[in-house]
Amino acid sequence: MRRIKTTREHRIFRFKTALRWICYYLLIFISFIFMTAGTLYKPVILVPLALGIAINNNIYGSAVTGAVCGFLTDICCGKLFGYNAVILTFFCIAVNIVFELYLRNRFINYMIITVIASFIQCWLDYKFYYQIWGYEDVGRIFRKVSLKVWIYTVISSVFVYLLLKLVNRLLMPREHLTIEEAINTNIQTENRR
Amino acid sequence: MRDFIKSTRFKILLAFLAFLVGIMIYSVTKGGYSVSGASFINTVTKPFRAASNRISMSMEGTVDKLSNADKYYEENERLKKQIGELNAQLTEYDAMKAEVEELRKFVSIKEEHEDYMLSQPCGVLGYVTNDPFKSFTIDKGSADGILVNCPVVTAEGLVGITVEVSEHVSTVRTILSPDLSVAAVASSSNADQGIIEGSITASENSRTRLIHVPKKNKLKRGDLMITAGSSGLFPKDYPIGTILDIGFDSNGLSVCADIQPCVDVTRLTSVIVITDFSGKKEEEKDEED
Numbered sequence: 033m034r035r036i037k038t039t040r041e042h043r044i045f046r047f048k049t050a051l052r053w054i055c056y057y058l059l060i061f062i063s064f065i066f067m068t069a070g071t072l073y074k075p076v077i078l079v080p081l082a083l084g085i086a087i088n089n090n091i092y093g094s095a096v097t098g099a100v101c102g103f104l105t106d107i108c109c110g111k112l113f114g115y116n117a118v119i120l121t122f123f124c125i126a127v128n129i130v131f132e133l134y135l136r137n138r139f140i141n142y143m144i145i146t147v148i149a150s151f152i153q154c155w156l157d158y159k160f161y162y163q164i165w166g167y168e169d170v171g172r173i174f175r176k177v178s179l180k181v182w183i184y185t186v187i188s189s190v191f192v193y194l195l196l197k198l199v200n201r202l203l204m205p206r207e208h209l210t211i212e213e214a215i216n217t218n219i220q221t222e223n224r225r
Numbered sequence: 226m227r228d229f230i231k232s233t234r235f236k237i238l239l240a241f242l243a244f245l246v247g248i249m250i251y252s253v254t255k256g257g258y259s260v261s262g263a264s265f266i267n268t269v270t271k272p273f274r275a276a277s278n279r280i281s282m283s284m285e286g287t288v289d290k291l292s293n294a295d296k297y298y299e300e301n302e303r304l305k306k307q308i309g310e311l312n313a314q315l316t317e318y319d320a321m322k323a324e325v326e327e328l329r330k331f332v333s334i335k336e337e338h339e340d341y342m343l344s345q346p347c348g349v350l351g352y353v354t355n356d357p358f359k360s361f362t363i364d365k366g367s368a369d370g371i372l373v374n375c376p377v378v379t380a381e382g383l384v385g386i387t388v389e390v391s392e393h394v395s396t397v398r399t400i401l402s403p404d405l406s407v408a409a410v411a412s413s414s415n416a417d418q419g420i421i422e423g424s425i426t427a428s429e430n431s432r433t434r435l436i437h438v439p440k441k442n443k444l445k446r447g448d449l450m451i452t453a454g455s456s457g458l459f460p461k462d463y464p465i466g467t468i469l470d471i472g473f474d475s476n477g478l479s480v481c482a483d484i485q486p487c488v489d490v491t492r493l494t495s496v497i498v499i500t501d502f503s504g505k506k507e508e509e510k511d512e513e514d
Contacts, residue, residue, distance in 0.1 A: 068351045071359065071491050110353035110360055110396060167403050169425045176429070177357050 045205045052203035053093070056085050059195060060101060068108045073180055078105050079120065079153055080146045080189035084196040086124035087131045087142060088204065098124030111161070119156065123149045139193060146189040154182040330380035331497050341460065342501035344369055347377075349493045350394065358402035358428050359490050360385075365498065366393045374458060376499045382464040382487025383407065383452060384496050395498075399490045400465065401428040408453040409435060409465055417442040418453055421465055421484060431491050433466065438480040444471055450484060457506030460499060 063077040082101035086094035102117030109116070127145055135141045158178040162170050229235055290297065324346075331346055347363035365371055367390050377384045377397045385399040398405050401423040411417045419438035427434050435450060448468045454461025466484040474481045 067354050071352045073355050076355070108351075108354040110356060110362075165404075167425055172425050172429075173357060177355060181355050 048203045048205045052199060055199045055203065056097065056196075057100075059199075060097070060104065064104045064108060067105075073177065073184065075184035075188035076105060076109070076150065076153065076181060077185065077188050077192065078102075079123075079150045079185060080192040081196075082120050082124050083127050083146055083149055084142065084189075084192055086128045087137055087145075088196065088200050089128075091125060091128045091132075094124040094128040095121050098122075109157075111157070115160075116153070119153055123153075142193055143186075143189065147186055150185040150189070151182055154178045154185070327495055333380055334378065334497065338460065338463075338502070340503040341499050342370075344371055344375075344498040344500055346495050346497055347395075348495050352491075353396070357425065358404075358423055359399050359431075360388075360402065361397055361399070361490075361493065363395050363397060363496060363498075364393065366391050366395050368392045370500045371395050371498050372500065376459050376463070376502075377496050378463060378499060379488050379493070379496055382466065383459065384488050384490055384493065386458065387498060397496070399423070400433050400486055401431065401490060407459055407465060408455045409450040410453040411444055411468075412449040412451045412462075412464075414443050417444050419450075419480075419482075421450065427483060431486070431489065432469065433484045433486055435468065435482040435484050436474065436479070438482070440478075440480055442480060444468060444480070444482065446471065449487075454504055457504060460502040461504060 060078065060081060063081055067074055067077060078101040082094075082098045085097045089097075098121040099117045102115075102120035103113065105111070105116040105120070106113050127149070130145070131137060131141070135145075155178065158174050162173045167173075327346060331343065335341060335343055344365055347365040347369075350362040350364050353360040353362070363377075371387055371390055373387055373390050375387045377386060383400060385397045385402070386405060387395045388398045389396040400407065400421060403423045403425070405423060407421040409419055409421045417438060419435045421433055421435050424434045438444065446468055450465045450468065452459040452461060452463045452465060464487045466486040469483040469485050471480060471482045473479070
């Protein structure tokens with residue numbers, strides 16, 4: 033069934049989509065700058081951001097965003113270029129599919145996914161960059177650095193969620209229904225009553 | 226007319242006129258200001274005159290503002306611009322002053338060690354995010370003659386070594402890292418050798434460790450450790466840090482010590498890279514060729 037869309041609606045749709053992606057990448061850029069500033073331990077804010085974008089957008093956009101966020105994470109964390117890109121691309125694709133098939137776009141679901149994904153990212157980082165080399169007292173790195181960064185990331189994800197929600201509320205184009213769809217939806221609602 | 230001249234009114238007016246002329250003549254003799262009547266009038270009218278003058282000035286000011294608004298606006302803009310320029314100059318001056326101070330320190334390195342080939346002063350772009358060993362990136366790279374494994378220093382002491390070099394950016398591994406080992410010797414005795422190598426626990430307090438020191442040594446708290454220069458990676462006799470605590474290794478076979486680096490590697494703004502020095506490992510030069 034073809035959707036009824038006027039040329040104006042097409043234009044608005046395209047404009048809003050472009051503006052939304054510009055906002056996403058502006059947020060990514062700001063997060064990158066934030067992560068590179070100063071000497072204190074900071075949240076890996078690009079992880080919740082990539083996941084939040086993946087939840088609300090198509091799979092290709094999610095994958096590319098995951099890769100971009102991963103590369104930026106690699107640059108600012110001084111990791112092997114592409115290491116985090118692979119991890120985040122995988123996460124974004126997985127999250128996009130999971131949210132499309134099984135989960136609803138709710139804050140609690142986003143938080144659960146972010147907690148799990150950021151923990152895995154921190155744990156892999158610890159495994160490959162510290163534990164594998166057998167430094168003395170290496171467990172301290174996990175306790176004092178990895179866990180701290182993970183907790184910061186989880187806390188920061190609340191703000192990331194709110195920011196993304198704001199962007200989506202303003203710029204996410206709404207689905208338009210055909211007359212037939214609208215009538216059917218109305219009938220179904222009436223029947224339920 | 227004749228009647229008027231003969232009248233009392235005329236005589237009174239004439240007398241009054243004569244009185245005024247008299248006052249005038251009296252005023253002339255007194256300089257015009259000390260006449261008590263005038264003074265009295267001045268005193269009485271002073272507040273009124275002041276008030277009227279204020280109103281008048283205010284009105285004149287308003288009229289002046291209105292009539293010369295464009296002129297004042299232009300003047301204001303010009304002055305604002307001038308202030309902006311002066312502020313910019315001041316900022317530039319402060320920055321240059323700081324730069325000169327730093328350059329002066331770096332010049333002292335060259336003066337003390339004539340064999341060193343130094344890079345231009347390198348600005349610290351930023352620290353590697355969440356790195357417990359405080360690696361950082363600098364704004365100079367291979368285009369500026371920097372290679373991998375070049376010592377990175379400040380005037381105070383050794384900072385680390387370059388590990389990743391791109392055209393315009395390099396990453397520096399600091400002496401807090403367990404991945405960097407530097408042969409060191411005590412400056413006082415020039416005999417007690419050991420290896421300076423970072424550790425996870427020491428790096429939490431921005432310190433490093435001296436390990437593999439023979440049991441028989443004369444090291445004591447406060448001794449300055451300098452580079453031994455035996456590896457060919459670091460120049461000889463460059464300060465690294467001072468000894469804080471001395472103890473035995475976990476195996477009890479050798480002595481180890483906590484070292485407070487001469488440089489606070491967590492607060493760096495600029496460093497310098499030693500691109501060449503006498504005694505540098507030859508393989509590096511061969512690799513370059």
